[in-house]
Amino acid sequence: MKQLLVPALLALLAGCATTPPTPLAPTGPKIDTTYTAKGQxxxxxxxxxxxxxxxxxxxxxxxxxxxxxxxxxxxxxxxxxxxxxxxxxxxxxxxxxxxxxxxxxxxxxxxxxxxxxxxxxxxxxxxxxxxxxxxxxxxxxxxxxxxxxxxxxxxxxxxxxxxxxxxxxxxxxxxxxxxxxxxxxxxxxxPDANRVANVRPIFEATLPDLFWFQRKLATHGFAIQQTGMLDQQTRTVLSAFQMKYRPSDFAGNPDAETAALLEVLTTPANAPLPVVPTPVTTAPVPPLPPATPPVPVVPETAPAPAAPLPVPTPVPPAPMPAPVAVPTPATPPVPAPAVVPATPAAVNTP
The missing domain is CATH 3.40.80.10 (Peptidoglycan recognition protein-like)
Incomplete structure (x- = not known):
């Protein structure tokens, strides 16, 4: 009897050892992941x-x-x-x-x-x-x-x-x-190095004010107050910008190179940058020709006196003719005035 029980017990124990553990029930609601949203x-x-x-x-x-x-x-x-x-x-x-x-x-x-x-x-x-x-x-x-x-x-x-x-x-x-x-x-x-080099002369000629630097730094992404002054926050933010893009000098000074870097970084790559004005060149004025020495005025030689003209002998005036008597015309008799009948007064027409 013992010989039969021992193998049966061993078989039972072996079966228990190889039986996989019951999986734990999943926690939470069942989720179906069949669909995926495009907008994400x-x-x-x-x-x-x-x-x-x-x-x-x-x-x-x-x-x-x-x-x-x-x-x-x-x-x-x-x-x-x-x-x-x-x-x-x-x-x-x-x-x-x-x-x-x-x-x-x-x-x-x-x-x-x-x-x-x-x-x-x-x-x-x-x-x-x-x-x-x-x-x-x-x-x-x-x-x-x-x-x-x-x-x-x-x-x-x-x-x-x-x-x-x-x-x-x-x-x-x-x-x-x-x-x-x-x-x-x-x-x-x-920043594109060529664009920086092209725009830098503008800022070397005239450096923008502090409001410009603060606006550009804010456009680039920094949180900075617009004070218009070179205060501690502006120097610190400028230094942070320079450490990344101009690490050779990050003292926080607003200079022409920093301005050029900011201008390029805040301007879209396909947008035009400020143009450096081309200096106006004028044709050289030719030198005036040497002054011509004045020609000396030679006084003219006075002409020789002309020979005296003959003076004509005055002609005595002709004698005035004697006056001629003009007969006086007879005066015609004056006729007596005629009697004119009275004319009625004119009447204004409408």
């Missing part, structure tokens, strides 16, 4: 780049354990690694108080990428020393940017730095970030 777009309109101002371990710890976060982290080192920390369909807390053009609070409409970089250190003279981005890091970052931009349809003018969307608070990714290389890959809006 990605919630991600902007791509924002940052530096971490820390090393790899600290960057990972801060971005995973604290409130601040980003969708991606690109590490530093010989073989950089890309970490996805937040799903692209969710908002990461990387932008903070931010704006660009007509959009504010960009956390909900952007994808944030943190790049491990020390940022900057102060120099003994009171300046700032920024750190470059290694080639290996850029070689990893560029494919990531291209993939995100392609999948979400993000326009080149919306690939930005933290200093673009929050210029009064942030400087990252700094003046040594290779924005121009991104532009060469078609990822970033960049």
């Amino acid at each position: 777009s990605s919630r991600a309109r902007f791509l924002v780049l940052h530096y971490t101002v820390s090393d790899n371990p600290s960057s990972i710890k801060i971005l995973t354990e604290q409130q601040v976060s980003a969708h991606y982290l690109v590490t530093n080192g010989p073989q950089p690694v890309i970490y996805r920390l937040v799903d692209e369909n969710r908002a990461a807390y990387h932008a903070g108080v931010s704006s660009w053009k007509n959009y504010t609070q960009l956390n909900s409409s952007s994808i944030g990428i943190e790049i491990v970089n020390p940022g900057w250190t102060s120099t003994p003279e009171g300046g700032r020393l920024f750190y470059p981005f290694p080639q290996e890091q850029m070689d990893v970052l560029l494919p990531l940017l291209k993939d995100i931009v392609q999948r979400h349809g993000i326009a080149p003018e919306n690939v930005l730095g933290h200093s673009d969307i929050a210029p009064l608070r942030k400087q990252d990714p700094g003046p040594l970030f290779p924005w121009q290389r991104l532009a060469q890959e078609g990822l970033v809006l960049w």
